[in-house]
Amino acid sequence: MPIDGLLVATRFGLYADLAALAGLPLFWWSMRKGTGAEARGILAVLAFGGIAFSALWLLASAAAMAGTSLFASDWSVVDILLRETMIGPLLGVRAVALLLILVLLLVSRRADGPPVTIALLATVAAATLAWSGHAGATEGVAGTVHRAADVLHILAASAWVGALLALLTRIFCSASDVQETEQTALMLHRFSLFGTLFVITLIVSGAINSVMIVGFANLPLLLHSLYGWLLLAKIALFGGMLILAAANRWRLTPALTRAANSGDLAPAQARLRMSLTFETIMALGILALVAALGTLDPLGG
Template identity: 55%
Template sequence: MTEGAWIGARFALMIDLSLLMGLPLFWWVMGMAGRRGVLAALALGGMALSALWLMASVAAMTGTPIATPEWASTQILLTMTPIGPVLAVRGGALLLALVFAELNRPRLTLIPAAVAAATLAWTGHAGATEDMAGTVHRVADVAHIWAAAGWIGALAVLVHAMMTLRPTTAEMRRVAKMLSRFALMGTLIVATLLVSGAINGVMIVGLAQLPDLAGSLYGWLLGAKLALFGVMLGLAGWNRWRLTPLLESGTPQRAVAHLQLSLLAETSAAVGIIGLVAWLGTLDPMG
């Protein structure tokens, strides 16, 4: 029960921080106006979910109910481990993001949002790696987190645009242009995910131990994550090379329905990946 709450808190926090960074990033790249209320809500949500994650972590480590946390263990975790400084940096970044959001400055919000998202690297396997290898691992993990946040933020905007699309030629051309312009950003995101993911895999498991993953829960979950990533790549390619040109052609109605379904499926796969990552972060790869 407590482990499930820990995984759930990690999952919700990852979704929140990914959107907080990914949305203003996509709005900036596309030259779109941001939504102040959405970013403010995500910044506040990040603070609340960070507190929930802390309580769930303590509950999982001590075996106590999350509703009645063991405050002595919480104090030790905050004062004698890197968790305290990490949460302090995240809290400051989220507070700054909230201020910029309230000032309706989404581009400025992106900076502290990226810092807040980067702190996730210090609460997973990368945070436990030491010395120079630890630095390389955390740099790769931060790049992985930022790229994933960019993709998730883009999907959120694109799904909203497609589901609220008005059947006018001008509106369809606007959305088609947005999808086309995302192509370069999407290529950079995928390249970053592939390189940083490979580095993370080697750092966490090691090349010599890769065959041992086949018989472990960690290996099965990692395989499921890679399979979902492959599904996302396939859907993204279909959207880019098949459906977006259809939206620009003389048969837009057919393209709209297919794009809606494809983007929803791609988003579902992304949510599934984050759920798996939240679970993987609680497991010993060799356990």
């Protein structure tokens, strides 16, 4: 089965946007950090982006079904998707969550308050992605288990992506500030504790998803399908992220702490900056692969 590039592109944009929207406030909340004006502006852009990418994904899905272009949509197909499939309800829930985030960002007077409510609404918006792929098509009790595992997978991945974006921003913005660098090192240390839970959740939920999608007996057949090869690429990137995360935890973060104490920040910051950059690139690569995997028949060749 060929990959529909337009559909994959809209899915990737949607996944990346909602992962950042859910992950950033979760990270700030876990670090007991407030949301200043700049952070709130970023969240507002991401919430608008979630609405826009959702609309584009709907149109791209309709175009893929009807065999038309994105800008010449068959509106009867759009109507069918909204009325007769789970796409309508999930887009409704997502839209409500994203609009509430925008309202909270506009009317809240606590500009530096903890983003707990925003984090909860953003996780709801991200969780709706579980109904837009293979998990959404699974029925009965198996479907409930599959979607629960997918929701956990999505939220753990979002938390990791949000942490990477926040930490990468901090390491770039604290180039010559010793106190900021010490705080960054402390945040990296704290995140490593959460990161262990994220990794366990991703491995367990990912294994459940794979078995639910193809069946345990059919797992060897994945080696003969495009889906299987892309899944292996995803696992390889995940393994690369684990290696970099371990290096950050056990080598680069302690080195950054020592550098902050000695005042020689540049070398340690450069190494950590490069590691976080590559880890973020790998995370985006995984999101792109997930966007493609959701459009393919796992055993379709």
